[in-house]
Amino acid sequence: MGTMSKRKMKVATRYSHSIPKLVCPDGEDGLLIRTKYLNRTLKVDPTTMTISVESGVTLRQLIDDAAKAGLALPYAPYWWGLTVGGLLGTGAHGSSLWGKGSSVHDYVVELRIITPAGPKDNYAKLRVVDTTQPDEFNAARLSLGVLGVISQVTLRMQPLFKRSITYLVKNDSDLGEQAGEFGYQHEFADITWYPSQGKAVYRIDDRVSSNVSGNGLNDFIGFRSTLSLALAIIRSSEESQESTRNADGKCIDAKLTTSTLMTSAFGLTNNGIAFTGYPVVGYHNRLQASGTCLDSLEDGHITACPWDPRVKGQFFHQTTISIGLSKVKSFIQDVQKLLELDRKALCGLELYNGILMRYVKSSSAYLGKQEDAMDFDITYYRSSEPKSPRLYEDIIEEVEQLALFKYGGLPHWGKNRNLAFDGVINKYGGRNVKAFLKVKQMYDPQGLFSSEWTDKVLGIENESETITRVNVEGCALEGLCVCSQDLHCAPQKGYFCRPGRVYKDARVCMPLKTPDSSSSTAKSIQRHRSTHNAHHTHLIR
Template sequence: MDSGRSSIGKCTLASTVLEAKKLVANGLKNNLIFTGYPVVGHQGKMQTSGSCLYSAGTDKSCAWDPRINGLFFYETTAIFPASKFADFIRDVKKLRDLKPENFCGVDIYNGFLIRFIRVSDAYLGQQENSVVVDFNYYRADDASTPRFNQDVWEEVEQLAFFKHGAKPHWAKNRNAAFLDVQKKYPNFNKFLGVKRRLDPQNILSSEWSDEILSGKEGAKRDGCALEGLCVCSEDRHCSPAKGYFCKPGLVYKEARVCRYSSSPSTVGSESYQTDALFD
């Protein structure tokens, strides 16, 4: 469906997946099975995502099981101060309303999940009560393969982290979400000081963790925006050979996203809006 650029196929699959998940309450259990709401109990008993906790060794119902080729997707997690969350949602709705079927892809992977975090005085904690949004979307096995409606999720991502100042989850997001991350935490330097004191030899660090803690964009190379390793500024950062060019966002004009265009001549012109809406 991605290679065929089929919105109808994506939406049909999304509708089927959502109905199936409703029937089983998305893995919630009253005891060993789901018998209806409310679901109350210990976390390990009531949220086992499709009975994975009780699966036999040969059962392949867990998508994340390393023994099988399960789901392969990106997860974006954005943490908003509660006071800014509504503005983000309003912008996402504007983007959705331009062409609702462009959002079907995220419904296949649970849609937008919303949860809450209390204020914390931890150095990397939240300075006020916060709202967390998670959303997953398809990523091919081949890192150089663009995703259908890739620009939509890149724009949502940039709306969250750049326009509305959301903080990234330290273990889930693509590198681009961490740009200037240190500016979002008043006690960031105190955290680095404690980190140096407790781990002077950087045993608990890695090349990746050093990169995201710096909050700097890595070297831009061909295709880097496909993986979220950069925000595109040139077409080569996307995949021009496959029809994906670096273009402005539709709602957040300052965003730079990899959008499909049937004609390279539309790059840099206002006609990108027509391509996005009707291709």
């Protein structure tokens, strides 16, 4: 129907969607294709060590069905509410530099994708893609959803195995040196960094023999069902801290949060009931991911996932950027220099469990990682009022721009604010981009699965029409632009566009008690407001 009527289309999943505007179809009559009922595990083959599933199967179901046959997906994201199609569309990953690395799309051996077609094919064509078609395969297994609808996926698995996990808390003074090597020392290594507290938690995580005793379970606290009333109280508290600029309050709450997580081993238990000490040993399928808040009641009135939009709970920005391993030390040291100016600056991140640092290996997928890298996952408060600046707005923006511009980081396709995607396609190499766009043109020549947003990200539109080409009040506060003038921030609230403190090429919204250009800024705002309706701008939300 969509192809016949030439309507724009996107695929949506039942639990989640991307943080950026990846799944939004253009036009008032755009179609969302849901995969809720593409939820069957079709075949599990222990002989070939493969599993075939429909694209709406969740990671939770995939892990469970594979384990019943004695198989395991070796690496995966930590949240099991993702669908297989969503995993592939956004390049989702776990943490490892071993084997083929931690990206799920690198374990695909075959996929089926339905693309638009002409009347001779009833307006839809089923394509079966595998390693014998390298160009199509390397485009389709990480496609941003712009090629069509993935209907079925076959993944290479491994025999089910056991792991041993120990969390080690250390001072972060040598984090830059340690980060570059730690991923080679332990197969499932990651690091959680609490920068304002000067702490780093190292995940010492490796395979062990199946005869090592232990039946450990991962039920991460942040992914558990939470009382809706408790979520509302926590959110109200943070809103109050933001409105009163109470940095001390945030830091106190952050220390309490991290202390609770560390004491409870982040939700690990030795036997599925209680944590009795490290190491926690258990089968891979019980440790690799979690998400029991998905079992909350449907209406969310009593309990919910912390970010469930149906209740007053978490509302956040998420900046997730991969930086080449050779540059990680310098990036970490730059962030530490920023913290030397004010130790309280990143307490707000620690309320969301700090900075999660995962290892990602380079991939042959055209839109996959271009080199071995460390992925920095940063979650932080977002106001429900888009023109309201955040506490330490400038510091977090400088960290974001350090990662993206000074160190050339690659954004996670399913996360991030708009500014992370500005010119991103130029980081993927000419051949890869041309090969991907060639397959895109072959599969969907009319661009029915594309949108204005994805066209800008992929560089299909005129280069002057970039994703951050906006000129409206407050656009930098939501990451819709990098500020170039004061009105892009919140001058009426004391936030002005200024160079970064450590990275001088950054342009951030900085709070100034005695702004040096308040009168001229006010006049600039008034001029902008009077001409705004007559001036065409591109604002992508």
